[in-house]
Amino acid sequence: MEKSYIVKQISIFSENRPGRLAAIAGALRDAGINIFAFSIAEADGFGVVRALVDRPEDAHRTLTDLGFRVSFTDVIGVKMRDEPGGLSDIASILGDAGINIEYAYAYSGKDAAVLILRVDQAEDAVRQILGHGGELLKASLFR
Amino acid sequence: MAPWNPRTEGMPLDELRRLQFKLVKSLVYRLYSFNDFYRRRMKEQQVHPDDIRTLEDVAKLPFMYKSDLRDGYPDRIFSAEQNELVRYHVSSGTTGKPTVVGYTERDIENWSESLARAFSSCGLGRGDVMQVSYGYGLFTGGLGAHYGAERVGATVLPTSVGNTERQIELMQDLRVTAIACTPSYLLHMGEVAEKMGVSIKNDTDLRMGFLGAEPWSEQMRGRIEDWLGIRAYDIYGTSELSGPMFTECTEQQGIHIWGDLALVEIVDPATGEVLPTGEQGELTVTMLQKEALPMVRYRIGDLTAIEEGVCPCGRTHPRIGRIRGRVDDMLIVRGINVFPSQVEHALLEIPEVGRHFQIVVDRKGALDNMLVRVEVSEEAFSDKITELMVIKKVVEHRLRSSLNVSVDVELVEPGTLPRFEGKSKKVVDRRSL
Numbered sequence: 001m002e003k004s005y006i007v008k009q010i011s012i013f014s015e016n017r018p019g020r021l022a023a024i025a026g027a028l029r030d031a032g033i034n035i036f037a038f039s040i041a042e043a044d045g046f047g048v049v050r051a052l053v054d055r056p057e058d059a060h061r062t063l064t065d066l067g068f069r070v071s072f073t074d075v076i077g078v079k080m081r082d083e084p085g086g087l088s089d090i091a092s093i094l095g096d097a098g099i100n101i102e103y104a105y106a107y108s109g110k111d112a113a114v115l116i117l118r119v120d121q122a123e124d125a126v127r128q129i130l131g132h133g134g135e136l137l138k139a140s141l142f143r
Numbered sequence: 144m145a146p147w148n149p150r151t152e153g154m155p156l157d158e159l160r161r162l163q164f165k166l167v168k169s170l171v172y173r174l175y176s177f178n179d180f181y182r183r184r185m186k187e188q189q190v191h192p193d194d195i196r197t198l199e200d201v202a203k204l205p206f207m208y209k210s211d212l213r214d215g216y217p218d219r220i221f222s223a224e225q226n227e228l229v230r231y232h233v234s235s236g237t238t239g240k241p242t243v244v245g246y247t248e249r250d251i252e253n254w255s256e257s258l259a260r261a262f263s264s265c266g267l268g269r270g271d272v273m274q275v276s277y278g279y280g281l282f283t284g285g286l287g288a289h290y291g292a293e294r295v296g297a298t299v300l301p302t303s304v305g306n307t308e309r310q311i312e313l314m315q316d317l318r319v320t321a322i323a324c325t326p327s328y329l330l331h332m333g334e335v336a337e338k339m340g341v342s343i344k345n346d347t348d349l350r351m352g353f354l355g356a357e358p359w360s361e362q363m364r365g366r367i368e369d370w371l372g373i374r375a376y377d378i379y380g381t382s383e384l385s386g387p388m389f390t391e392c393t394e395q396q397g398i399h400i401w402g403d404l405a406l407v408e409i410v411d412p413a414t415g416e417v418l419p420t421g422e423q424g425e426l427t428v429t430m431l432q433k434e435a436l437p438m439v440r441y442r443i444g445d446l447t448a449i450e451e452g453v454c455p456c457g458r459t460h461p462r463i464g465r466i467r468g469r470v471d472d473m474l475i476v477r478g479i480n481v482f483p484s485q486v487e488h489a490l491l492e493i494p495e496v497g498r499h500f501q502i503v504v505d506r507k508g509a510l511d512n513m514l515v516r517v518e519v520s521e522e523a524f525s526d527k528i529t530e531l532m533v534i535k536k537v538v539e540h541r542l543r544s545s546l547n548v549s550v551d552v553e554l555v556e557p558g559t560l561p562r563f564e565g566k567s568k569k570v571v572d573r574r575s576l
Binding site: 009014020042044046068070 | 527557
């Protein structure tokens with residue numbers, strides 16, 4: 001049950017130099033893959049591009065074939081009220097339950113704002129959020 | 144395995160060294176008297192044959208380089224007349240002019256004797272069928288292995304290179320037990336055999352291979368031995384020495400260099416200083432009994448070390464370790480000699496990164512800075528920056544401890560590093576000296 005809310009994010013290794021994001025985004029465009037949300041984590045000379053896309057398996061294959069180093073990471077997408085306190089509600093639920101957030105990024109869409117979370121215990125997090133009346137993106141949105 | 148020449152192969156070390164000294168002494172007198180090139184070199188170095196009073200005094204003699212052979216093209220350094228020669232071999236001139244090696248009857252005899260000892264130390268002998276898949280012709284590999292195998296009483300199948308399907312059919316039909324070829328050609332044969340529905344391990348009698356003429360690694364040995372079900376022995380030599388001459392024995396603990404035929408030294412490639420046993424440096428060889436083309440302190444350009452102690456097989460002669468690379472590739476970083484092959488070797492033992500790399504040397508202020516670019520392996524790629532940073536630190540630490548110089552590591556995208564061999568792309572030196 002909790003599993004149906006665990007979403008596959010693709011993570012792509014990228015060197016920190018001009019044109020790398022364009023190369024990744026261009027490849028996804030050419031494959032007709034839509035990006036819902038993404039973030040870039042940067043370190044010393046390299047970075048990791050994390051993206052939530054409509055067809056993760058296809059995106060993985062497309063990028064791997066082009067020579068990119070790609071992996072799947074389990075994340076959850078929590079819908080937030082797009083108004084003051086929206087983020088605070090979600091963060092408090094997880095904080096109170098002792099669930100640590102490794103990283104997060106968010107987008108504000110047509111229906112709602114969505115917070116994408118990488119947490120150490122994803123299934124616990126799903127239970128807590130649903131238990132407190134929260135709403136999550138279904139994995140079935142992503143093929 | 145039983146020695147081919149028990150008296151020589153098991154000669155006590157002090158006796159061997161006395162023999163070497165006698166051979167060096169007479170070689171030097173002979174060259175000083177009869178060979179213009181060597182006399183001129185010795186005079187330039189201000190050394191006279193009388194100055195050679197111990198074996199260690201060999202270090203007083205001038206070095207000889209590949210360029211000397213090229214400059215002496217085709218036969219100006221020879222110490223024999225053409226009518227005394229029974230054969231020529233010619234090495235390919237990939238960089239500049241080719242070099243010609245001449246052989247007297249005794250040179251061919253010693254070459255065959257050397258390989259007979261080597262092959263029998265691996266158990267090759269009467270009853271074996273040896274497929275020689277080195278090229279025959281101007282290259283020394285084919286004929287060298289051929290004569291050595293015949294000498295120990297094996298039946299030789301001189302297939303040379305190419306026509307791999309036919310080679311595999313013959314290997315099966317004639318019940319070949321041993322092969323001499325390059326390691327990459329043997330891997331290729333294994334693949335072609337599988338496509339033909341033949342497993343070299345299960346469907347042939349092949350039990351040993353003498354592999355050389357190109358660099359290979361312990362990892363590659365493991366793969367060949369497991370996959371093909373054979374023992375894979377390293378074979379070493381260059382055309383200047385005669386050709387392939389020396390191999391490991393069944394202990395696989397270094398290549399035995401027959402001391403009555405060759406005197407080996409390891410020298411610092413930068414200073415020419417003789418290095419102690421066990422230290423890695425440039426292999427330098429003096430051929431003690433070669434007639435047509437004498438070689439004294441010849442700087443081969445291969446990097447290796449002399450193994451310490453006596454081989455468990457009981458043969459007393461010195462052994463050299465696996466060839467670790469070419470001296471031409473050496474870099475000096477903060478005064479330390481660094482070889483790309485050391486980087487390659489260290490990376491092979493770190494599963495988190497691929498085997499490809501690029502070295503970039505730069506100067507920051509007064510200090511050299513060495514950067515090694517590596518690709519994160521598929522298994523090790525993590526979404527977490529902290530884990531990637533740990534990989535970077537691990538590689539930096541490992542490289543530092545094997546090179547003795549601190550190294551910055553940069554993780555790069557897969558497929559972006561040069562794939563082919565060669566210094567030109569693997570090393571970028573941006574220092575303006």
